[in-house]
Amino acid sequence: MPAVRDAAIAFRRAPLLSALSITTIAFSLFAVGLFGLVVLNIRAALQKVEERVEIRAFVTEKTTVEQMALASEEITKYPEVQRVDIVTQDQALERARRELGEFRDVFEAGVLPASIDVHLQPGSRDPATVRRVADRLRGFDFIDDVRFGEEWLTQLYRLRNIAAVAGIALGLAFAIVAVIIIGATIRMAVLARSREIAIMRLVGATDGYVRRPFLLEGFVKGVLGGLLALLLTWLALEGISQYLSFQTVFFDRALAIVGIAGGALLGLVGSAVSVGRHLRRV
Amino acid sequence: MIRFTKVSKLYPRSGLALRDVSFHVAKGEFAFLTGASGAGKSTVLKLIFMEERPTAGEVQVGGFSSYEIRRKEIAQLRRRLGIVFQDFRLLEDRTAEANVAFALEVTGTPRGSIAAKVHRVLAQVGLASKGGAYPRELSGGEQQRVAIARALVNDPVLLVADEPTGNLDERATRGVFQLLREINANGTAVLMATHNLELIRHSDYRTIEMDHGQIVFDSAEAARTAIERMAE
Numbered sequence: 001m002p003a004v005r006d007a008a009i010a011f012r013r014a015p016l017l018s019a020l021s022i023t024t025i026a027f028s029l030f031a032v033g034l035f036g037l038v039v040l041n042i043r044a045a046l047q048k049v050e051e052r053v054e055i056r057a058f059v060t061e062k063t064t065v066e067q068m069a070l071a072s073e074e075i076t077k078y079p080e081v082q083r084v085d086i087v088t089q090d091q092a093l094e095r096a097r098r099e100l101g102e103f104r105d106v107f108e109a110g111v112l113p114a115s116i117d118v119h120l121q122p123g124s125r126d127p128a129t130v131r132r133v134a135d136r137l138r139g140f141d142f143i144d145d146v147r148f149g150e151e152w153l154t155q156l157y158r159l160r161n162i163a164a165v166a167g168i169a170l171g172l173a174f175a176i177v178a179v180i181i182i183g184a185t186i187r188m189a190v191l192a193r194s195r196e197i198a199i200m201r202l203v204g205a206t207d208g209y210v211r212r213p214f215l216l217e218g219f220v221k222g223v224l225g226g227l228l229a230l231l232l233t234w235l236a237l238e239g240i241s242q243y244l245s246f247q248t249v250f251f252d253r254a255l256a257i258v259g260i261a262g263g264a265l266l267g268l269v270g271s272a273v274s275v276g277r278h279l280r281r282v
Numbered sequence: 283m284i285r286f287t288k289v290s291k292l293y294p295r296s297g298l299a300l301r302d303v304s305f306h307v308a309k310g311e312f313a314f315l316t317g318a319s320g321a322g323k324s325t326v327l328k329l330i331f332m333e334e335r336p337t338a339g340e341v342q343v344g345g346f347s348s349y350e351i352r353r354k355e356i357a358q359l360r361r362r363l364g365i366v367f368q369d370f371r372l373l374e375d376r377t378a379e380a381n382v383a384f385a386l387e388v389t390g391t392p393r394g395s396i397a398a399k400v401h402r403v404l405a406q407v408g409l410a411s412k413g414g415a416y417p418r419e420l421s422g423g424e425q426q427r428v429a430i431a432r433a434l435v436n437d438p439v440l441l442v443a444d445e446p447t448g449n450l451d452e453r454a455t456r457g458v459f460q461l462l463r464e465i466n467a468n469g470t471a472v473l474m475a476t477h478n479l480e481l482i483r484h485s486d487y488r489t490i491e492m493d494h495g496q497i498v499f500d501s502a503e504a505a506r507t508a509i510e511r512m513a514e
Binding site: 013195196198199200201202203204205206207209 | 361
């Protein structure tokens, strides 16, 4: 395969330029990767908060445990529901004292009402679904009040939507900048070999023949740049993690492969565009 | 082999380079293309190997027409031509052998037959012993011989040379010109752009002279006119 050999020769002949291309690709992808990690960790953190979404249905004072058990059995059948806990008055007091340690003496037995605590399935924790389930719970005649932190939940979802939109917009901007930088780097490699390309065409090389080694070179540089970016991102996360109080998450295998494939694609497309533009001019 | 029919070429920035140029070079012919700098010689050559397309008129080379040729076919055309320049256009980081082999590799010649072809053509230009040398280790005349070897290795039907002796001393010029004559004697048509009047004067090849983008003298036409006049 002359294309493989030519690409290898290009690497060997201009090691500095090749290293520069790979480093540029790596740092462009590193910026995208770091941003991706921030988004990933924000999402993970929001998901943890989301897991705490629950509906607390307070029952009237005269409600028996049997009534609550029957109701909970029925509520468990709702498709949106993951788990239902029955909390008696004593348990409610116990929980309040546990959660509000220094004010534990404020509460006395019988002050807090018993409740049915409903935990929802992942994907059913958005404000609209929560409101719908809460309305159904209000249908039981022994339910006195239903609370689910409506305002807090709406804020959480607004934050999540903002994070998603900002994530897509900034991610796209970073990716575009990466494409431009990578394109310019590969253009340098093409220009460095413009004399060779001109001679190739004069002796009768087809555009495909001229293009192939550059595409291969771009692909390999993209893969190497992607791997380097992945390593840099991992090192950065390792470095930052020790100063953070929460458990951070790194890309899983599938995302890492997507990142490297993205690098390869950037290298390939960058090369194709640069060589194509050059060939159209000569 | 080459036919220009009322060819004009207008460059958007520098203006009209050729105006209504018509001439014909036959198979196996040797012709000089001469004229002052800027007369249009290089434009004629670029039109021949289709680096440029005419603004008006038609250029026909080796069965290809500028009217119809597609980008892909230009590569096919150039495989049938040998092109030589004043500045040699060799790859500095490859040996003489590799520079010649390059022309075979890009045209998809089977690897097994490349070495023998390269050796044969380097011997033909008198550089059999210098195949391993890099361009910087060769004299100007030798570098031009490598460039000619590269142009010859695909057995072209036409050799187009743009001032091939422009950078050479007198002795090297004579050597390169002699080589081009031998190539022509073997059946390859040669069109050589030059403003070396000494070379033209001491040979009896056809001369086409250009000035301001037009042909002002063609020795073949002059001979034909003289014969016609004598016949009258």
